[in-house]
Amino acid sequence: MEITGKTKIMFILGDPVEHIVGSAILTKQLNAAGKNVAVSPLQVKPEDLGAAVAAMRLFRNVAGFGVTIPHKINVRKFLDGESERASLVGSVNFVRRHPDGRLVGDNLDGIGFVDGLARSDISVRGRRVLQIGAGGAGRSIAFSVAEAGAAALGICNRTREKAEGLAEAVKAAYPACKTFAAAFDPAGFDIVVNTTSVGMKPEDPMTIDPARLSPDMAVADIIMTPAMTPLLTAADKRGCKIGLGRFMLEAQVQRVQEFFAL
Numbered sequence: 001m002e003i004t005g006k007t008k009i010m011f012i013l014g015d016p017v018e019h020i021v022g023s024a025i026l027t028k029q030l031n032a033a034g035k036n037v038a039v040s041p042l043q044v045k046p047e048d049l050g051a052a053v054a055a056m057r058l059f060r061n062v063a064g065f066g067v068t069i070p071h072k073i074n075v076r077k078f079l080d081g082e083s084e085r086a087s088l089v090g091s092v093n094f095v096r097r098h099p100d101g102r103l104v105g106d107n108l109d110g111i112g113f114v115d116g117l118a119r120s121d122i123s124v125r126g127r128r129v130l131q132i133g134a135g136g137a138g139r140s141i142a143f144s145v146a147e148a149g150a151a152a153l154g155i156c157n158r159t160r161e162k163a164e165g166l167a168e169a170v171k172a173a174y175p176a177c178k179t180f181a182a183a184f185d186p187a188g189f190d191i192v193v194n195t196t197s198v199g200m201k202p203e204d205p206m207t208i209d210p211a212r213l214s215p216d217m218a219v220a221d222i223i224m225t226p227a228m229t230p231l232l233t234a235a236d237k238r239g240c241k242i243g244l245g246r247f248m249l250e251a252q253v254q255r256v257q258e259f260f261a262l
Contacts, residue, residue, distance in 0.1 A: 001031050003038050008262065009061055010039045013052060013075070014068040017041040019200050019225040022066065022249045029253045035262045037063065046070060053078040057101035063260050064096040064103070069197055072107075072136025079103045085110075088173065089143050091136035096260050106259055108252045109137045110144025113193075113222065116247030122218045125149035127190040130182060132156055132207050134166040137222055138195035142166055145193070146174035154182030154189065187212050192235075194221045199229035206230055215239030222248055 001007075012023050023039040030037045042065075044052045049071055056062055067075050072091040076082060079095060082105040086092045092105035114124065129150045131142055134157040145153055153170065157163035163181040171179040186192045186208055198204045200223055208231070213219065219235035220243030232242045256262075 001027070001036075001038065005061070006036055007061070008035075008037045008063040009059070010037060010063050010065055010260075011042045011056075012039065012066040012068055013042050013044045013049070013071055015043055015045055015070060017043040019223075020068065021224050021246070022068070025224075025246060025249050026066075026253065026256065029250065030257070030262065033253070033257065035257065037262060039066070044071070046074065049074060050078050053095075053103065056095075056097055057103065059097075060099075062097050063262065064094065067093050067095065067105075069136070076105060079105045082106065085140075085143075089139040091139050093137070093140070094256065094259055107140045108255050108259065109222075109248070110140035110142070110147075112252035112255065113137075113141045113220075113248045114144050114148045115251035116249075117218075117220060117243050119247045119251060120218075120220070120241065120243040122191065122220065122241060122243050123148075124191060126151050128152040128154070128188065129191045129193060130154045130156065130186050130189040132184070132192070132194045132198075133196035134159075134162045135196065139166055141193065141195050141222070142170050142179075143173060146170050146177035146179060150177050152178040152180075154180055156182045156184045184208050185212055186217065190217060192217060192219045192231075194219075194223070194229070194231055197223065199223050199231055200225065204230070206234070210234035210238060213238045213240055217241075218243065221245050224249065 218241040224245040
């Protein structure tokens with residue numbers, strides 16, 4: 001695309017940024033929809049997040065920015081407001097810059113993830129879901145999985161107290177979904193979802209024992225680079241249906257257009 005003074009600029013704030021491919025996906029899909037928008041990653045250290053967000057208020061051709069690891073929770077304290085959904089899940093992954101410089105956040109991770117699963121012919125309705133991780137993306141996905149009609153949601157996390165806290169919050173919002181802190185064991189579940197960054201690096205350990213996966217299960221990951229994480233590769237070898245991380249972002253494009261009024 002040709003970037004000119006008429007192009008709306010968006011950023012994706014993260015640390016590190018080498019793994020980010022969402023900028024290319026968003027740019028391509030928004031351009032295909034006829035939107036003159038360019039998206040670029042910006043590496044921002046946690047200690048510099050406040051200064052980076054403050055600078056966004058001054059850039060008048062910036063439509064806003066996406067937020068990824070590790071900023072999805074901490075960015076909230078630098079914003080002027082957020083959606084009810086972002087308040088419920090306690091994290092933000094997109095921030096719109098208004099013409100007067102106000103910054104308002106939303107979280108499209110969860111609904112994008114559920115929409116993305118549908119692209120892989122995976123539905124959570126009536127299913128038992130094991131979610132790995134209770135961080136920024138995990139919080140949003142947990143609420144959306146429960147809202148989409150999952151029968152049960154087990155949440156496992158390295159810090160069990162964090163899993164327990166998220167489970168209680170989801171249970172309070174969606175009591176029809178049996179939500180609880182779970183062990184790192186997929187046995188007895190229909191769908192396994194990784195919402196952590198584990199799997200981005202070749203040396204990362206496997207969070208679950210792939211021998212506990214069975215062909216009747218579906219396994220999904222939110223990681224986009226590599227496309228086939230060790231978890232997805234192991235699941236594929238065992239005959240599981242798999243859901244790629246990029247589908248989550250691709251499914252968010254229409255919602256991004258609406259949120260940013262592009």
